[in-house]
Structures are given as C-alpha cells and as structure tokens.
Amino acid sequence: MKRISGVVSSAVLAMLLSSHAAAEYQGPKVKFKLAHPAPPGSHITAAYKKFADLVKDKSDGRIRVQLFPGSILGSDRVMIEGAQRGTLEVGVSSTPNLASFTPLFQVFDLPYITSPAKQEQLYKALEKGQPLNAYLEKVANDIGLQPIMYAEYGYRNFVSKERPLTGPDALSGLKMRTTDSPVDVAVAKAMGANPAPIAWGEVYTALQQGTIDAEGNTFDLMVGAKHHENLKYAITSAHNYGMQVAMANKKWWDSLPEEAQTLLEEASREAVTYQRTVAYPADQKKARESMLAAGVVIHETSKEEMAKFKELTQPVFDEFAAKLPEDLIQLVQETQL
Template structure:
C-alpha cells in the first residue's frame, strides 16, 4: 500500500510539473469567434488546393474551433483578377492570385515572370528571402500600398511549355504557336520573342480554348494543368522551367488591421505551417503524379538538356531589357541575389 501511495504521489507531481511547463504553442486560444472566406482558382486534388485546406484545418485547430474558414476553390467565385479585386474592395476577406495575374494590381510582381531569373536548384535561398527576408519586406509594402496584406506565398512551381501541335525540343518548335498567356506583359513579351502569338485567356477558359483550337498551347506547371484535366487535350510537353510562380494569399488590409493580435497570430502560424507542409510533402508528390498522368495520357514529354535550356535562356534574355523602366534595378538584383 505504501508503495502504491508513493507511486501515486510521484505521478501526480509529474503531472503538475508537466502542466507548469506547457509550451506557449499549447496554450488555449483566448481570442474572439470569427468566420472568414478564402477564394482561389485551383482545381481539386492540386497541391495548392490541399495547402489551403491544410491552412483551414490548422486555423480551426489552433483556435479551438472558434475561427472558421470557408474555402471557395476551383474558380467558383471567379478568376484570379476578380477574386483579388474582391479582397481589395472588402467583399472577400481573403483571395488568392498567381503572381503573374498580380500584375493587374502592381507591375512589380512581374519581376518573377522574367524568364530564368530563378532556377529550381536555388529554391531554398529563394524561400528564405520571400518568407522572412528582403523580398518579404519589399512585397509587404507593395501589397499594403494596394490595400492588401500578404498572408501566404503558396508554392505554384515552375512553368513548362506544352502544345497540341508538335513536340518541343528547341526554341524553333514554338514559332507560330498561339500561346495562352496570363495578363502579365512579361509573359506576353516572352511569347513574342519566341515568335509565338500570345493569346491572353482566363484560366477557367483555357481547357475549352485548347479543345477548340483557339490556342495551341500554354506555359504552366504539370500539376496545375493535370488537375484542370488539360492532359485530355494536350499532346506534347517540354521541361522548359522558364519561370517560377507563386499563389499569393492576400487579405483585405482594413479587415486584417481590425483583427486582434490573437487572431492574426493563429492565421500567421497556420499559414507558415501549411506552406511548409506544401513545399515538403504536397508539391513533390503532386508533381510526380501529374507527370505520370501526362505520360499515361500519351503526352510526349521532352526533358530538355542543359544545352537546350541554355538556348531558351539566351533567346529570352532580351525580354529583361524591355522592362528596365518598369522593374527597379534593386528589385531585380534582390531576386538575383537569391540565386547565388
């Protein structure tokens, strides 16, 4: 009996010690109840869609269910531009847009569209700069100046050229193709310099445009195209990796500034954790699955060699000169510094 008593007391003391040293992350949420909406254009199953679902899960978990997140995926509420205009005006609390489509709101986002300004083998340096480094600070001000608050730079990936017309093994194979682009003027100039015919088409209309021959191809990531079922109509692809893109989740700034610190903390933490999960787990898995899906659909994928990629780099470099008056030298250098 004495042993049992001593053991019981020891366990009780251990429990008190554990409670006394609980980490701040485990502290109960003491903020208000809240409900907000996030709208994006990404299709079901895509790593971007799954990242926002993870964000929702984490926000609700960290707030003990007091903060509810309503997700509107797959362009249900409109295109990137329409959604971000909603966030700007305050008719939506949060919206998501690709960085090329953010050019509708500030031309400075086009710096990421410059062909080959970043490369897949330097991603960790880039992440550090856009998450908490100089690029994060720079674009925080850019967003605030247009009435938005950046919450999460979700991974989108590197774009590749694809076609319904012919295999792509070099620059010459793109000539004459009607290429779907976003509203980014950089993207349009890239198409022009590669002797394609740029055709801006909203993302939600691209499948039909390919199907009907309104466009002959597009430049996008394999997961994004696969999730939107573009593999059903595409025939050829090449790993051009010609530019990197992000899906930026923005909040209406006035709405964000009204939220107490407890709410902002939960949202920031959830966004950071969801982003890391996306980069480490969701994106690599989705990239593999999309590539396999392309091959199973009979799409010919040409994996370009370093020499072939050099041809694309040299051919598209003059595009940079066309935007010297739009993109400040210090911003371009800031991105280039991430590639060292």
C-alpha cells in the first residue's frame, strides 16, 4: 500500500478500512431521508455519502439512508422546517442558518471564537459525552430536533475582484457581499467595507457585473461556484467558522430502537472523521490550486495581521456575545485554550 498522508493516522485508517466488517445489527428495517445543501463533488456531500454507505454496511442493508443532495428538497431553512414537522427525517443546515431557529447556534458566527490551529480540540468537544455536545443537543431538542452529525463547512476568507488584499486595512471601502446574518454584516462594517447582503446564487453575476467587488467564504465553496473566475486576490483571514449540521426529527429519533440509534451514531462518527481527515483537506488543497491556476494571488495572513483582524472585529464579538449565554460562550472558548 502506498504511504498514506500524515493527516490520516493509522488508527483512522484502520477505522475506515473496518467499515466493511460483518454487520451485527439484527433490529427492524428502517429507511429514512436525509437532505443536505451541498453540490456534487463537495467534501460535505462526501461526508453524507460516507454516512449512508456506513449505515447500509453496518446494518447489512437493514437500515437505508436515502440522500437528497444539492438543496433539491429546498433551502437550509426549508429542510430544517421539514425535520421539525416530521415530513423529513433528517435535514442539514449550516450553523449560520440554524441561528434563525435558535439564536444559540449564532455562537459559531462570532468572529474568531474558534481557529484552525485549535480545530482538533473543537472536534473533541463536539463528541458525545462532552459538555459542549450535551449543551448543543439540549438546544436542538428544545426546538424538536436531534443533532446526529457536525459535518465540516470550514473557515471563510476574504477575496476581492480588483484590489490586492495585503492586510485588514485593504478591505476598507470595498462593496462586500454578505449573508443576511447580522454578525456577517457587522463584521464587514467593522472592516470598513460596505456590506451588500446577496443570495448565494446571485453572487457570481454580482461579481461579474461589479455590483460587488469582494466577499468572504471558504475557498472550496467559491471555486465550486466558479467565483474564482472573477477574482484576483484573497487573504487567509479565517474570520468565521461554520458547520453543516444534520438534524433529525426528535420524535422520529426517539422512536428508533436503541440498537439503531447506536449504529447511526457510530456511522456518523466514522463518516465525519473521514470528512475531516480525508475529504476536507483534499478539497481545500484542490480549491487552492484552482484559485492559483486562475491567477488569484493568495496573501497568507501574518501573526500581526491576524491580531489586527481580531482587534477590528472585537466590538462585533462583544455586541453579539452579550446576547448569548455566558456558559455557552465559555464552552466554545475553552476549546481554544
């Protein structure tokens, strides 16, 4: 076997290879729908495809997951509303969009509350049995949902159409596309940019026509939507982190036998480990290469520049953190120590 990249430990490799082991599940047959917003080729799509494959394998085909990718059943909001009502067993939403169902998920929108350097510690805190996991589970349960997978979305970086991005000050005056998230809008203002909330599907044309000249998103998502064709500069600001969370209808989840719940949790844990260690890093590498090949200049943020980013966005952090429970903020911040 060829040497495996250092990002995949031998333990992880063994786990992935063992996914085809003989199944022991003898419970009732179950078939359910899982809908998510990611397009084909995305590491998010790979995560949920892996989950479905593992569920089928571990149950010897007695449990089946019917996947509906690419928002074909509706937007994040529509999918989560379906999961709440029970018309959809499992819906997937980004954490910013979950904040419209409960503001507590807005904790992950706070600028620089997490960082790529401490990502493994955040992953650990999201595991079953950990305080942060238990807290978020109760938050979801209170609105009729049961979280079953915290799939990676990634860190957003600023990009521009014409202006070189050589530091935080370079964003001043730019027409910056944002989401409808009040945190996203406030961050753009804090950087001196002029926020322009625009639907994702309209961003390519807005860049092309000059309606906007900057945005902030993950490299892979921008490349997937071909935004890099209209971009020239990027900076690794990593100013905002997000996840794509699979939420099950709580009553449906509770109706499953414990054996089935355990199997689904095990498949979820293995699928998200696969995404974080294999699919996501590969997607990020490919996206960077695509941007560079298209002529996009990527400025790597220095420690001093990162400190400036944090200083400029601290008022935004303080404003929105004041609206959230202190114990929740503390649980997330403890992952960064």
